[in-house]
Amino acid sequence: MFELDLAFIWAALIAFAVLAYVILDGFDLGVGILFPFFPAGKQRDLMMNSVAPVWDGNETWLVLGGGGLMAVFPLVYATVLPALYVPIIAMLLGLVFRGVAFEYRWRTHRGRWVWDIAFFFGSLVASLAQGIALGALVQGIAIENREYAGGWWDWLTPFSVVTGLALVVGYALLGATWLNMKTTDEVRDRARSFAWFTMLGTLALIGVVSLWTPFVDAIYFERWFRFPTMIFSIVVPLAILFCVWIMWQGLQQERDAWPFLAALGIFILCYGGIGISFYPYIVPGSLTIEEAAAPESSLKFLLVGAVILIPMILAYTAYAYWVFRGKIDPESGYH
Amino acid sequence: MFEGFDATFLARLQFAFTVSFHIIFPAFSIGLASYLTVLNGLHLITGKPVYRSLFDYWKTIFAVAFGMGVVSGITMSYQFGTNWSVFSDKTGPVLGPMMGYEVLTAFFLEAGFLGVMLFGRERVGEKLHFFATAMVGLGTLISATWILSVNSWMQTPAGYSINEAGQFVPEDWWAIIFNPSFPYRFVHMVLAAYLTTALVVGGVGALHLLRRDVDTPGAKTMFSMAMWMAVAVSPIQIFAGDLHGLNTLEHQPAKVAAMEGHYDDHPDGAPLILFGLPDDEEETVHYEIGIPKLSSLILTHEWDGALRGLKSWPKDERPPAELIFWTFRIMVAIGFAMLALGLWSLWARWRGHLYEEPWLHRAALFMSPMGFVAVLCGWITTEVGRQPFTVYGLLRTVESSSPLDAPAVGTSLLAFIAVYTAVFGAGTFYILRLMNRPALAITGPVDQDGPLRSGGIMPGPSHEKDATGHV
Numbered sequence: 001m002f003e004l005d006l007a008f009i010w011a012a013l014i015a016f017a018v019l020a021y022v023i024l025d026g027f028d029l030g031v032g033i034l035f036p037f038f039p040a041g042k043q044r045d046l047m048m049n050s051v052a053p054v055w056d057g058n059e060t061w062l063v064l065g066g067g068g069l070m071a072v073f074p075l076v077y078a079t080v081l082p083a084l085y086v087p088i089i090a091m092l093l094g095l096v097f098r099g100v101a102f103e104y105r106w107r108t109h110r111g112r113w114v115w116d117i118a119f120f121f122g123s124l125v126a127s128l129a130q131g132i133a134l135g136a137l138v139q140g141i142a143i144e145n146r147e148y149a150g151g152w153w154d155w156l157t158p159f160s161v162v163t164g165l166a167l168v169v170g171y172a173l174l175g176a177t178w179l180n181m182k183t184t185d186e187v188r189d190r191a192r193s194f195a196w197f198t199m200l201g202t203l204a205l206i207g208v209v210s211l212w213t214p215f216v217d218a219i220y221f222e223r224w225f226r227f228p229t230m231i232f233s234i235v236v237p238l239a240i241l242f243c244v245w246i247m248w249q250g251l252q253q254e255r256d257a258w259p260f261l262a263a264l265g266i267f268i269l270c271y272g273g274i275g276i277s278f279y280p281y282i283v284p285g286s287l288t289i290e291e292a293a294a295p296e297s298s299l300k301f302l303l304v305g306a307v308i309l310i311p312m313i314l315a316y317t318a319y320a321y322w323v324f325r326g327k328i329d330p331e332s333g334y335h
Numbered sequence: 336m337f338e339g340f341d342a343t344f345l346a347r348l349q350f351a352f353t354v355s356f357h358i359i360f361p362a363f364s365i366g367l368a369s370y371l372t373v374l375n376g377l378h379l380i381t382g383k384p385v386y387r388s389l390f391d392y393w394k395t396i397f398a399v400a401f402g403m404g405v406v407s408g409i410t411m412s413y414q415f416g417t418n419w420s421v422f423s424d425k426t427g428p429v430l431g432p433m434m435g436y437e438v439l440t441a442f443f444l445e446a447g448f449l450g451v452m453l454f455g456r457e458r459v460g461e462k463l464h465f466f467a468t469a470m471v472g473l474g475t476l477i478s479a480t481w482i483l484s485v486n487s488w489m490q491t492p493a494g495y496s497i498n499e500a501g502q503f504v505p506e507d508w509w510a511i512i513f514n515p516s517f518p519y520r521f522v523h524m525v526l527a528a529y530l531t532t533a534l535v536v537g538g539v540g541a542l543h544l545l546r547r548d549v550d551t552p553g554a555k556t557m558f559s560m561a562m563w564m565a566v567a568v569s570p571i572q573i574f575a576g577d578l579h580g581l582n583t584l585e586h587q588p589a590k591v592a593a594m595e596g597h598y599d600d601h602p603d604g605a606p607l608i609l610f611g612l613p614d615d616e617e618e619t620v621h622y623e624i625g626i627p628k629l630s631s632l633i634l635t636h637e638w639d640g641a642l643r644g645l646k647s648w649p650k651d652e653r654p655p656a657e658l659i660f661w662t663f664r665i666m667v668a669i670g671f672a673m674l675a676l677g678l679w680s681l682w683a684r685w686r687g688h689l690y691e692e693p694w695l696h697r698a699a700l701f702m703s704p705m706g707f708v709a710v711l712c713g714w715i716t717t718e719v720g721r722q723p724f725t726v727y728g729l730l731r732t733v734e735s736s737s738p739l740d741a742p743a744v745g746t747s748l749l750a751f752i753a754v755y756t757a758v759f760g761a762g763t764f765y766i767l768r769l770m771n772r773p774a775l776a777i778t779g780p781v782d783q784d785g786p787l788r789s790g791g792i793m794p795g796p797s798h799e800k801d802a803t804g805h806v
Contacts, residue, residue: 052450052453052454053449053450053451053453053454053455054450056402056405056445056446056449056450057443057446057447057449057450059405059409059446060438060442060443060446062409063408063409063412063438063442064435064438064439064442064443066412066413066416067412067431067434067435067437067438068431068435068438069416069431070415070416070423070427070430070431070434070435071427071428071431071432071434071435072431072432072435074423074424074425074426074427074428074431074502075424075427077415077416077420077423077424077427077431078416078420078421078423078424078427078737079420079424080416081413081416081417081420081423082416082417082420082737082738082739085417085737085739085743085747086743088413088416088417089417089747089750092409092410092413093750093751093754095406095409096406096407096409096410096754096755096758097754097758099402099405099406099409100402100403100406100758100761100762102402103398103399103402103762103765104399104402104761104762104765107399107765107768107769108765111761146424146500147420147421147738148420148737148738152739152740152743294427294428294431294502295428295498295502295504295505297428297504297505297506297508298427298428298429298431298432298504298505301432301505301508302431302432302435302436305435305436305439305440306435306439309439309440309443310439313439313443313447316443316444316447316448317443317447319447320447320448320450320451323450323451323455323458323459324450324454324455324458
């Protein structure tokens with residue numbers, strides 16, 4: 001289908017980094033979004049502790065996405081970020097609030113509610129901003145002379161607001177199924193009921209966005225309703241429904257890891273769908289992967305490191321998850 | 336409300352503000368991560384509980400500082416694109432891969448082992464826990480290596496060519512990474528981080544020694560270790576700083592002229608100006624008090640060494656002397672004050688008074704935040720001294736910024752100021768409160784009066800009811 005050259009390998013690697021970010025930080029952002037729906041005190045302590053040892057690693061994938069983009073697709077980095085100025089700044093500020101809450105929350109009794117709110121709002125704003133940014137990117141970005149050529153409110157449309165909402169609900173689903181997997185008793189029970197709601201909400205919003213996207217741009221219509229790529233229009237939704245079935249079974253039969261894994265599956269499939277829509281563009285309608293790529297010397301130099309280091313990173317990240325595996329026992333400390 | 340400003344100026348203000356906040360945390364966490372590794376290692380080797388309790392004491396503080404470093408750092412990694420898009424497009428092929436390597440070799444390493452270091456001692460055992468701590472420490476140093484290489488390349492670019500799109504294209508990675516100013520800047524900054532941390536640790540030790548409410552091995556051990564560090568590292572730092580200055584003279588003479596406040600050429604020996612008010616408009620230093628020829632002696636190692644003045648560059652290629660003349664002097668003064676503190680402590684130690692000299696402890700307490708001041712002043716000197724370029728001599732600052740309107744940049748600047756002040760203000764308050772704890776009193780098993788959130792991912796019992804009753 002295409003010859004495997006450096007630019008495409010890098011597009012795949014950046015896509016992988018962003019996907020890793022979305023599913024990993026997705027569940028800990030989701031825990032933040034669900035925070036106010038659980039009673040203050042022990043239950044929230046437990047929720048936060050379920051992600052405390054891993055959230056920093058999860059967020060590092062976002063830095064890799066940003067840094068990697070600057071390295072291998074500098075033109076994308078230099079045009080998309082100014083185009084999405086407001087949502088990106090909002091996301092960064094949101095991440096500041098929720099990130100510090102992990103430590104600050106334990107440093108005060110009187111002020112703990114402040115950091116509970118910061119954790120919730122920070123997570124919510126960051127998630128919403130990411131979803132809006134995605135929607136704005138799908139709509140396309142005006143580029144002239146290697147510079148962003150649109151206005152600084154172009155990103156705000158009904159479509160991008162819906163994608164923002166969809167990502168918030170989707171992250172909440174990841175968070176709920178994560179808590180269902182990692183906790184016991186009241187927290188688990190409440191998380192499970194949220195998993196039901198957010199599963200239905202996520203499905204509905206995926207449906208809306210999927211049906212809307214082909215009408216945003218003729219390219220997407222072509223892609224999804226013309227042979228041979230039309231096959232995806234049948235395969236992807238069926239695969240999503242299969243994940244929903246797994247999740248359903250997992251929630252009913254109390255197999256607590258299944259719903260989380262199924263939610264990951266849904267995210268990966270939707271992400272794949274976006275990839276199908278975009279290819280071979282990296283900024284839809286404006287820049288192809290080939291056009292945006294950095295000079296070969298840059299691509300090669302970083303690829304050597306990426307090929308060696310990414311497997312190592314995956315290995316020790318897996319180790320860190322393994323150390324903190326299993327359900328958290330709320331009664332025992334680690335003193 | 337931002338009509339009177341131009342967008343580039345606001346973008347510079349925003350970058351200066353966010354990066355100044357950010358650098359404080361790495362400067363502290365680079366040093367503290369190494370200190371924690373040493374403490375953990377000493378505990379592993381000697382088995383003395385004092386090292387374990389010091390580890391737990393500083394670990395809590397590290398966790399808060401590191402969290403602030405992470406979130407302020409994520410902002411930095413996106414700000415190049417949002418506010419400096421032309422710079423990113425042009426330098427991305429050179430600087431991007433280095434930052435990519437920073438993420439791959441350093442950030443993941445830190446983040447991957449941080450959880451184990453903070454919460455995992457009982458889960459993985461002492462030795463693996465030490466290993467995790469060492470990996471976090473190593474990660475901070477690797478991170479410093481890459482980002483200082485990036486910054487140094489902007490000061491002394493090498494190993495590149497320029498393509499038809501105006502992008503810098505890497506030709507020789509070795510020359511890019513080990514560009515002429517990198518080794519000097521790296522050594523100078525890592526030593527600065529160590530000294531900054533030593534001053535903080537020493538100040539906290541001194542505080543608890545001064546209080547005399549807790550006469551413990553903890554306070555003594557940390558004060559003693561910090562003072563050894565000050566006396567050993569500050570002379571090396573002064574020497575390294577001098578070499579760095581000579582390197583700057585070779586590659587960026589205009590910066591040195593601005594630091595020295597030299598407007599006129601001095602073909603036969605330049606004075607060292609101790610005090611004065613540089614005036615870039617009138618190209619003179621008001622109220623100048625100087626020592627003849629000393630500047631030439633320091634910079635060229637000759638009494639009559641010739642030094643260029645700012646007037647020998649066109650006005651639009653000069654860095655502003657009014658600012659960096661002062662920031663440079665403050666940094667140097669603090670450096671010598673550190674050396675003085677170290678020597679004083681050595682004298683007191685030799686006489687056996689190290690823990691009984693209240694004036695030494697007061698001095699250490701006064702000096703405890705000074706490392707941060709020196710780090711900020713040093714960075715202002717080198718970054719403002721690079722102006723009016725982002726890539727020295729090749730890419731002007733005014734040609735680097737994004738095509739944004741002043742109101743957009745101005746509004747986000749205000750948002751950053753408001754959020755950072757509130758969030759990092761609170762964080763600083765929590766850190767100071769943690770330093771105020773006499774948790775050093777722990778000499779027995781740590782479980783009993785362990786530090787806050789004694790290392791579980793579980794909710795620890797009554798987090799803040801420490802011995803002082805501070806909540």
